[in-house]
Amino acid sequence: MSAQQTVIHWFRKGLRVHDNPALLAAVRCCHDSPNQFVLRPIFILDPGIIQWLRVGPNRWRFLQQSLTDLDLNLRKINSRLYVVRGNPSDVFPKLFQQWNVSLLTFEHDIEPYSLKRDATVKEQAKKYGVKIQIEKSLTIYDPDEILKKNSGKPPLTYQKYGSLAATLKVPQPVDVPEKLPTTCIPKQDVDEQKLCSCYDPPSLEELGVKIEDLGECKFPGGETEALRRLKEHMERKSWVCSFEKPNTSPNSLQPSTTVLSPYVKFGCLSARLFMQQVQNVIKGQKHSHPPVSLVGQLMWREFYYCAAAAEPNFDKMVGNSICLQVPWTTNKAHLEAWTHGQTGYPFIDAIMRQLRQEGWIHHLARHAVACFLTRGDLWISWEEGQRVFEELLLDADWALNAGNWLWLSASAFFHQYFRVYSPVAFGKKTDPEGKFIKKYVPELAKYPCGIIYEPWKASLDVQRKLGCVIGETYPKRIVIHEEIHKKNIQKMTEAYRKNKAVKEGIMKGDKDPEASNYSGKRKSSSSSTSPTSKPAAKKSKPSETIDKYFRKK
DNA sequence: TTCGAGTTGAATGT
DNA sequence: ACATTCAACTCGAA
Numbered sequence: 001m002s003a004q005q006t007v008i009h010w011f012r013k014g015l016r017v018h019d020n021p022a023l024l025a026a027v028r029c030c031h032d033s034p035n036q037f038v039l040r041p042i043f044i045l046d047p048g049i050i051q052w053l054r055v056g057p058n059r060w061r062f063l064q065q066s067l068t069d070l071d072l073n074l075r076k077i078n079s080r081l082y083v084v085r086g087n088p089s090d091v092f093p094k095l096f097q098q099w100n101v102s103l104l105t106f107e108h109d110i111e112p113y114s115l116k117r118d119a120t121v122k123e124q125a126k127k128y129g130v131k132i133q134i135e136k137s138l139t140i141y142d143p144d145e146i147l148k149k150n151s152g153k154p155p156l157t158y159q160k161y162g163s164l165a166a167t168l169k170v171p172q173p174v175d176v177p178e179k180l181p182t183t184c185i186p187k188q189d190v191d192e193q194k195l196c197s198c199y200d201p202p203s204l205e206e207l208g209v210k211i212e213d214l215g216e217c218k219f220p221g222g223e224t225e226a227l228r229r230l231k232e233h234m235e236r237k238s239w240v241c242s243f244e245k246p247n248t249s250p251n252s253l254q255p256s257t258t259v260l261s262p263y264v265k266f267g268c269l270s271a272r273l274f275m276q277q278v279q280n281v282i283k284g285q286k287h288s289h290p291p292v293s294l295v296g297q298l299m300w301r302e303f304y305y306c307a308a309a310a311e312p313n314f315d316k317m318v319g320n321s322i323c324l325q326v327p328w329t330t331n332k333a334h335l336e337a338w339t340h341g342q343t344g345y346p347f348i349d350a351i352m353r354q355l356r357q358e359g360w361i362h363h364l365a366r367h368a369v370a371c372f373l374t375r376g377d378l379w380i381s382w383e384e385g386q387r388v389f390e391e392l393l394l395d396a397d398w399a400l401n402a403g404n405w406l407w408l409s410a411s412a413f414f415h416q417y418f419r420v421y422s423p424v425a426f427g428k429k430t431d432p433e434g435k436f437i438k439k440y441v442p443e444l445a446k447y448p449c450g451i452i453y454e455p456w457k458a459s460l461d462v463q464r465k466l467g468c469v470i471g472e473t474y475p476k477r478i479v480i481h482e483e484i485h486k487k488n489i490q491k492m493t494e495a496y497r498k499n500k501a502v503k504e505g506i507m508k509g510d511k512d513p514e515a516s517n518y519s520g521k522r523k524s525s526s527s528s529t530s531p532t533s534k535p536a537a538k539k540s541k542p543s544e545t546i547d548k549y550f551r552k553k
Numbered sequence: 554t555t556c557g558a559g560t561t562g563a564a565t566g567t
Numbered sequence: 568a569c570a571t572t573c574a575a576c577t578c579g580a581a
Contacts, residue, residue, distance in 0.1 A: 157559075157578055246561030291560040300560080364561060371562095415576040419562045426562075489574080496576060556581085566571075 004038055006099040010106040011043045011081070012114070014137060014267035015066045016223040017073050019173035021135035022105040029103050029133075030181035039181045040099065041074055042082045043067060043201075044091055050208050054391045057213040058359035060204065062221035062394050066266050067201040069222025079180035082199040089120045096128040105133045107267070110143060110309040111398045137174075140271050141165050141302050143309035154310040156322065156413060158291050161303045173273045215357035219262055219394060226263035233258045234277050241287040243294045250364035251350070251427050251436035258294075259360055261395035264301070271298055304403030307413075315402040317383060317411065324411040325502075326495045328374070328381035335380055337478050338373050339388050341441070344470070344477030347427035347453055348372050350440035357440075359394035364426075370408035371421040375492055377479050382409035410492060417492040420485045424453045443474040 009026040017023065023041065030037040055063075071081035084091050095101060104125055109115070118134075125132050136142055146164050147154060155161040204211070219225075234240060248256035263269040278294045290296030313319040317326070337343045341352035351365040361369075366389075372378065373385045382405040389405075390396045403413070410417035427436070434452035438445045444452055446466040451458050456470050456477055463469045470476055 155578095159559080160579070244560085248561090250561095293560095296560070367561070410576080413577095414559080415578085416559075416562090416574095417576065418574055421561095422563065425564085493575080500577095554581100557579095559576100559578090562573105564571100564573085567569085 003100060005036060005102040007037050007039050007103040007105070008095065008099070008101055009039065009041045010104060011041060011070065012106060013109060013265075014107045014270070015043075015070050016226070016268055016270060017070070017077065018176045018223070018227070019137065019270035019273050020107070021137050021174050022107050022133065024174055024177060025133050025135060026103065026105040027177045027180055029105075034181065037102070037181060038099075039079060040082050041079060041180075042084050042095075043070075044084050044086065044088050045202055046087050047085055048087060054387065056356075056359070056391045057209045058215055058392070059394050059396065060207040060209045061214060061217065062219070062262060062359070063266065064202060064204055064207055064209075065221035065225075066223070066268055069224050069268075071201050073223055074180065077177060077180050080199075081201065083201050084199065088117055089124065092121055092124050093128065096124070096130050101128070101130050103131045103133065105135065107138060108134045108136045109138055110305060112312045113398075137270065137272065138267070139302055139305045140171060140275055140298065141168055141306075143306040146306045147310055152310075154307040154322070155303075156307070158300070158303055158413075161306060162290060162299065165299070165302065170275070171272060173270055173276055215359065218358050219259055219360060221262070221266065221268065221394075223263075223268045226260065226268035229258070229260060229263065230269060230274065230277060233260070234281055237281055237285070240278060240281045240294060241285045244288050244292040245297060245363065246292055248362070248364070249430040250362040250368065251347070251431040252362075253435060253439060255360070255362065257362065262360065265395040265397045265400075271301060274298060301400060305399045307403060308399030314406075315383070315386060315398060317381065320412075322412045323406060324409075324495060324499050326381075326409070326411065326492075329379050331378065331380060334378045334478055335373075335384055337475070338369070338378060338380070338385075342475050343372070343423075343479075344456070344475040345372070345423040345481070346434070346437045346441050346444055346455060346474075348423045350437045353440040355389075355392050359392060361393075366404065367408055368421045368423065368426050370405060372423055374405075374409035375417055375488055376420045376485050377423070377481055377488070379484075379488055379491065382406065382411060415496075417496075418489050420489065422485075423481055428453055441474070443468045 007026045007029050009023045014020055014022070026039055026041075030039050067081065067083060071083075074081050084095065086094075092104075104121075106118075109118070122132055124130075145168060146161065149164050149167065150160075155164055204214075245257070250256075260269055260274065264271055264274065275295065275298050278298070282293075282295070287293065288296075290299050307322065308314040311321055313321075313323075317323050317328075334343075338348070338352065341349035341356070343349055343352075348369055351361050351369050354365075355361045355369075370382070370385055373380050374382045386401055386405045389401050393401070406412040407414045427434075431437075433449040434444075434447070437452050438447075444455055444466075446468065447455055447458070455463070455468070455474065458466065458470070460469065468474050
C-alpha cells in the first residue's frame with residue numbers, strides 16, 4: 001500500500017461548507033480511493049499582508065469570526081480548518097512536500113491580485129506534480145461566458161447584461177458534503193499533534209486588532225450567521241416579494257435591507273444559494289422585478305463582476321478602458337473631513353461615522369457620500385473614496401466597490417451627472433426628524449427637526465441654546481453645496497466633452513481632431529428641438545476646452 | 554443616424 | 568402621490 005496522500009482544499013473567499021464545488025471535488029477525490037487520501041482544508045494567513053492590506057479592525061474581526069465558524073462547521077463533519085501562516089508562494093512548496101499532496105482545489109477568482117497569486121501557485125503545483133482543480137462559484141454566471149457572448153466586451157448597461165445572462169442556464173448550488181473523509185491527525189504523528197494548535201484560527205491579537213478600535217459588532221461573521229440571517233429574511237415573504245431597493249431607507253436606525261452583503265463578500269453565503277432561495281420565495285407570487293428587486297440586487301453583483309473581469313485596471317481611472325478621465329483635484333483637508341465625518345453636513349457626517357463604527361451603511365447612503373466626495377461637491381477622485389470604503393466596509397469587494405464608485409462618480413455605466421444628491425434634502429425624505437443624525441452626530445442631538453440637516457442656519461444665539469456652536473463643537477460646512485454643485489456639473493460637461501473628443505480623435509486616426517469634434521458639436525446643437533436652447537452659449541464653451549486640450553498635446 | 558431608456562435627483566408644481 | 572422642468576450624458580437597438 002502506498003503512502004498516504006493529501007488533498008488540499010484552499011479556502012480564500014468562499015468561507016463556507018455549502019455550495020462549494022471545489023471543496024466537494026476534494027471530498028469526492030478522497031471518497032474515490034478511501035484510506036489513500038487525507039483531506040486538509042486550509043486557509044492561508046500571510047502575516048506580512050496584515051501590515052499593508054487596507055482592512056480596518058471591523059473587517060479583520062469579521063474574517064476572524066468567519067474562520068472560527070468555518071473551523072467549527074468543518075469539525076461538525078469530521079474535519080477541521082488548517083490556518084497556515086505565511087505567504088502562499090512560500091507555504092505551498094513546503095506543504096506539497098510535507099503533506100505529500102496530490103491534489104489542490106480552490107475557487108476561481110477574477111481579481112488581478114488573485115490571478116497573479118494563483119498563477120504562481122499553479123506553477124509550483126506543476127513543479128511538485130500536484131494536480132489542480134479550480135471551480136467557478138464566486139458568481140452565479142461565469143463572466144467569461146457573458147464576455148464571449150458579447151464579442152469579448154463587457155456589457156456597459158444592466159439591461160444588456162441581463163439579456164446576455166438570460167441566454168445562459170441558471171446554475172444551481174451544489175450539495176453539501178455530509179461527512180468529510182477522515183482528516184484526523186494520525187495518532188502516531190506526535191510531532192504534528194503538538195503542532196496541531198499552530199493551525200488554529202487566528203485571534204484578534206494575531207490580526208493586529210486592538211479591542212479599543214472595534215465598534216459594536218452588529219454583524220458577526222461566519223457561515224452559520226449568514227444562513228441564519230438568510231433564513232430570517234426569506235421568511236418575510238411579502239417583504240421579499242415587494243422589495244424595491246430605491247424605496248428602502250438609507251437612514252433608518254434598523255437596516256432597511258438584508259445586510260447579507262458582508263457574508264456574500266467573504267463567501268460565507270453563496271450567491272447561487274441566495275438567488276435560489278429568493279426565486280423560491282417569489283415563485284408563483286406577484287413580485288417586484290430587476291433592477292430594483294432582490295433578484296435584481298444579486299444581478300448587479302453579477303454585472304459588476306463581469307465588467308471587472310474584463311478590465312484589470314477596473315479600480316483605477318488611468319488605464320481603465322471604460323472609465324471617464326476627469327481632472328479631479330487633491331484636497332487633503334477636504335478628504336480628511338469627509339473620511340472622518342467632519343464635513344459640516346450632518347447627513348454626510350452621520351453616514352461616514354456609521355461606516356467607521358459599524359462597517360456597514362445603506363446603499364443609498366453610499367450614493368450620498370460618494371456623490372458628495374466626487375462630482376457633487378468636493379471634486380475629489382473616486383479612487384480616494386474607494387480606498388476609504390475598502391478599509392471600512394465589511395462588504396468591501398474589489399469588483400463591487402470599484403464598480404459602484406465608477407457609477408456614482410459618473411465615470412462609467414451611469415452618465416446622468418446632472419442628477420446630484422443634495423446633502424441636505426436627500427436624507428430628509430426618509431428621516432425628517434433627523435433621528436439618524438442624532439445618533440451618529442450626537443453633538444447635534446438637541447437640534448430640532450426643522451434645522452438639524454442645516455445647523456449653520458441657526459442664529460448664534462439659538463446654536464448656544466442648543467448646546468452646539470457651529471464652527472466650535474461641530475464644524476462649519478466645508479463647501480456651499482448650492483453653489484459648488486452647479487460649478488461641478490459644468491466641470492463634468494467639460495470632462496465628457498474632452499473624453500469624447502479624444503475618443504473620436506482615436507477613431508479617426510488622431511487626424512484633425514478639432515474638425516471632427518466641431519462637426520459633432522454642430523450636429524448636436526442643430527438637432528436640438530428645444531425652443532429655449534441657447535446654441536451660441538453652448539457652442540463657445542466646448543471649442544475653448546477642446547482647444548485647450550489639444551494645445552496641451 | 555436617430556432615438557428611447559437609463560435601479561434610487563431636486564425643486565416646484567398639481 | 569404623481570408631473571414637469573432643469574440640462575443634457577451614453578449605450579444599444581433599429
